[in-house]
Amino acid sequence: xxxxxxxxxxxxxxxxxxxxxxxxxxxxxxxxxSGDLCRYNYLTFNDRIKKLAAGLSAVxxxxxxxxxxxxxDCHRYLECFFAVPMMGAILHTVNIRxxxxxxxxxxxxxxDDVILVHSDFVDMLEQVQDRIKRPVKLVFLHDQDQIQTLPxxxxxxxxxxxxxxxxxFEFRDFDESTIATTFYTTGTTGDPKGVYxxxxxxxxxxxxxxxxxxxxxxxxxxxxxDVYMPMTPMFHVHGWGIPxxxxxxxxxxxxxxxxxxxxxxxxxxxxxxxxxxxxxTIMHMLLSAPEVMETDLSGLKVIxxxxxxxxxxxxxxxxxxxxxxxxxxxxxxCPFVTVSDTMGIDHQSIEDIDLAARAKTGKPGALVDLxxxxxxxxxxxxxxxxxxxxxxxxxxxxxxxxxxxxxxxxLWRGGYLHTGDVGYxxxxxxxxxxxxxxxxxxxxxxxxxxxxxxxxxxxxxxxxEVAAVxxxxxxxxxxxxxxxxxxxxxxxxxxxxDIRNAISAHVxxxxxxxxxIPERVEFVDAIDKTSxxxxxxxxxxxxxx
Ligand code: AMP
Numbered sequence: 001x002x003x004x005x006x007x008x009x010x011x012x013x014x015x016x017x018x019x020x021x022x023x024x025x026x027x028x029x030x031x032x033x034s035g036d037l038c039r040y041n042y043l044t045f046n047d048r049i050k051k052l053a054a055g056l057s058a059v060x061x062x063x064x065x066x067x068x069x070x071x072x073d074c075h076r077y078l079e080c081f082f083a084v085p086m087m088g089a090i091l092h093t094v095n096i097r098x099x100x101x102x103x104x105x106x107x108x109x110x111x112d113d114v115i116l117v118h119s120d121f122v123d124m125l126e127q128v129q130d131r132i133k134r135p136v137k138l139v140f141l142h143d144q145d146q147i148q149t150l151p152x153x154x155x156x157x158x159x160x161x162x163x164x165x166x167x168x169f170e171f172r173d174f175d176e177s178t179i180a181t182t183f184y185t186t187g188t189t190g191d192p193k194g195v196y197x198x199x200x201x202x203x204x205x206x207x208x209x210x211x212x213x214x215x216x217x218x219x220x221x222x223x224x225x226d227v228y229m230p231m232t233p234m235f236h237v238h239g240w241g242i243p244x245x246x247x248x249x250x251x252x253x254x255x256x257x258x259x260x261x262x263x264x265x266x267x268x269x270x271x272x273x274x275x276x277x278x279x280x281t282i283m284h285m286l287l288s289a290p291e292v293m294e295t296d297l298s299g300l301k302v303i304x305x306x307x308x309x310x311x312x313x314x315x316x317x318x319x320x321x322x323x324x325x326x327x328x329x330x331x332x333x334c335p336f337v338t339v340s341d342t343m344g345i346d347h348q349s350i351e352d353i354d355l356a357a358r359a360k361t362g363k364p365g366a367l368v369d370l371x372x373x374x375x376x377x378x379x380x381x382x383x384x385x386x387x388x389x390x391x392x393x394x395x396x397x398x399x400x401x402x403x404x405x406x407x408x409x410x411l412w413r414g415g416y417l418h419t420g421d422v423g424y425x426x427x428x429x430x431x432x433x434x435x436x437x438x439x440x441x442x443x444x445x446x447x448x449x450x451x452x453x454x455x456x457x458x459x460x461x462x463x464x465e466v467a468a469v470x471x472x473x474x475x476x477x478x479x480x481x482x483x484x485x486x487x488x489x490x491x492x493x494x495x496x497x498d499i500r501n502a503i504s505a506h507v508x509x510x511x512x513x514x515x516x517i518p519e520r521v522e523f524v525d526a527i528d529k530t531s532x533x534x535x536x537x538x539x540x541x542x543x544x545x
Contacts, residue, residue, distance in 0.1 A: 439469065
């Protein structure tokens, strides 16, 4: 090849702002609906993104600063998804279901400079506000037409912020490796862990997601004609990245604010929603809403992720005409990794073979290098006779845990991101997750640390040993089960109530989320152990499931 000439060609950086070009050209009048709050088109959306950036800039936000959001899913959250990173700042999507102590930890750890707080979360923030280490500006979000006074210590209200400096903000180019978002996962023991994503990663993730959901020779799962509504909170791994994809495609989008099953059903029906995604628990809740009986849900396509799709739930969905399929990912993976292959399956069928196909963890998307390996990073043979850990490489994985060299090294040992999930690849190339290495309990979409529960129960007089495991639950995915051995030496006989009360005290103090209180407590003579003397939680899970 002859020498490449010097050129004034535009070196297109993969920035979040670039996701807006196509939809602004092709779908300027397309609607974005925010529950019962408001509806506007993409032109107004674009205008408000600029006004938000201008307002944040006017209150002092600079590139590299961190802007946190505590909000329900609404148009304002979507505006933040774009405006904050587009101005070079970092969007911290706060998990509003954390305990107050965990909330404080994440605010301090992320070094938030501004926090946008919906009125429903002001009380929660107030509990910890005095212990926020850095000065923060507080922006108030509310759903009333007008407010008379700002809550104590708040600086400005969101709509007034937008009106501060007009809509001619210019989003400049910068390095595509600039960090765009951060949030915290409480998947393992100890403090929440911060993951982070760059502009380049989010743009490539959006492209990868759309490529995986829209192949035209298969069943099109996300197309131009779809109407999108999330049922996974936007704080959970960027609402699985789908708000970015839906905006890039210029789809009609519907944001439901607080998730109430009746409202979700009404919005699906009134706004003609055709595409959504959620964890199994939310789908159970939706199908239990009385309004479902008289609502036609046929044509609705829903990705189930965050946990395996139980076949019983898949069957319930099919009976309502909903097309369900599975996707897999995690907080550390942006999140998209795999999606179940629905080619050739009959969407009306409740035959076992079709239910099983939908529930497979799925096939890797474009650019996803997925392996199942043993502890020496050797590939496990396909087929399912053996299982191993799922490890991955894609361009959109968190490069580590914020501020934790040790955690980052462990996550990326051997040059692949370790998911901690166990599974195998079947003959068709589909991944099936069979278990997870971590023993954390996932109840109602929230992680509970088993060690933390054990620590609390172990301090109760009359208890000698304790194990906390998650047992499958139709409604909540999992519920914690406490298995305890009594201390025969003790004069005090520990009771089920003692255990519940001890955990409740930690819930009351804000150290644990309310899902931690177990319904089931089993007293045994001795707890099963592995060959090296550890609690054998695998056996316990099987026994008590
Ligand atoms: P989170 O970081 O909260 O999103 O949780 C990620 C974890 O959820 C993964 O490591 C898996 O253990 C689990 N998970 C996510 N999607 C699936 C799926 N389709 N099937 C089984 N487990 C899943």
